[in-house]
Structure formats: C-alpha cells, structure tokens
Amino acid sequence: MLVRIVKMSFEPSKIxxxxxxxxxxxxxxxDFEGCQFLELYRDHNNTNIFFTYSYWNSENDLNNYRHSELFxxxxxxxxxxxxxxPEAWSVNKIASLE
Structure with a gap:
C-alpha cells in the first residue's frame, strides 16, 4: 500500500x-480504482492549510488517478x-496503532 500526503495552502478568501x-x-x-482511503485535514493553527491523506493499492493506481480526467x-x-x-509525499506505512 502507498500513502499519499498532499499539503495545500489556500488564499483565505478561497477556502x-x-x-x-x-x-x-x-x-x-x-471510488477511483485502487483508492482504499481518503481523508481531509485542516491545520489547527494555520486554518488556510489543508492536507489530504489517501491510501492506494499501488503506485500504479495512484499514477492512473493522477493521469485521469477526474484528477x-x-x-x-x-x-x-x-x-x-503545494507539497506532496508518497510514503509507506510502517506502523499503525488503533
């Protein structure tokens, strides 16, 4: 699984x-093929900064999304x-505790 983290900073009037x-x-x-999870976060102190976290079955699935008409x-x-x-990282999950 590949985790994609994207940091986005918006003009306050555009939030x-x-x-x-x-x-x-x-x-x-x-619902895009290969996407297993999607969340949106907002920075607690800098409220114009947002992050998306998405889980993909593979890098190929992420790339298919990034080249799609939807994206x-x-x-x-x-x-x-x-x-x-914006900044983006593709990372591998090492540990998860619930």
Whole structure:
C-alpha cells in the first residue's frame, strides 16, 4: 500500500470554494480504482492549510488517478485557489496503532 500526503495552502478568501469542491468530488476520488482511503485535514493553527491523506493499492493506481480526467478536473479547480506551492509525499506505512 502507498500513502499519499498532499499539503495545500489556500488564499483565505478561497477556502469555502475549495471545501465546496472537495465535498462534490471526494466520493469520486475515494471510488477511483485502487483508492482504499481518503481523508481531509485542516491545520489547527494555520486554518488556510489543508492536507489530504489517501491510501492506494499501488503506485500504479495512484499514477492512473493522477493521469485521469477526474484528477485533471479536480486539480484545475483547486490549483487556482492556492497561495503557496503545494507539497506532496508518497510514503509507506510502517506502523499503525488503533
């Protein structure tokens, strides 16, 4: 499994637009082949910073999503709302405690 973490910083006046769009597309992203998990987080102190965490069966599945029409549409609507360059990491989960 591959975990994808994306950090996004938004123009404060654009946050509601981002959240509305995420609400519209979140289930489509989660239902994309190979996606096992999707969550959105908001920084506790810097409320214009958000993170997405998604779990993918493989790097190939993530890449298929990143090259899909769904991603292209989501990214086109999201990137114009940023106030800083987004950052992304692909990581392997080492341990999980519940």
């Amino acid at each position: 509601e637009e981002f959240l509305a769009n995420f609400e519209t597309v979140k289930q489509k992203i989660r 292209k549409g989501v990214w086109a609507q999201t990137k114009v709302l940023f106030n800083a360059k």
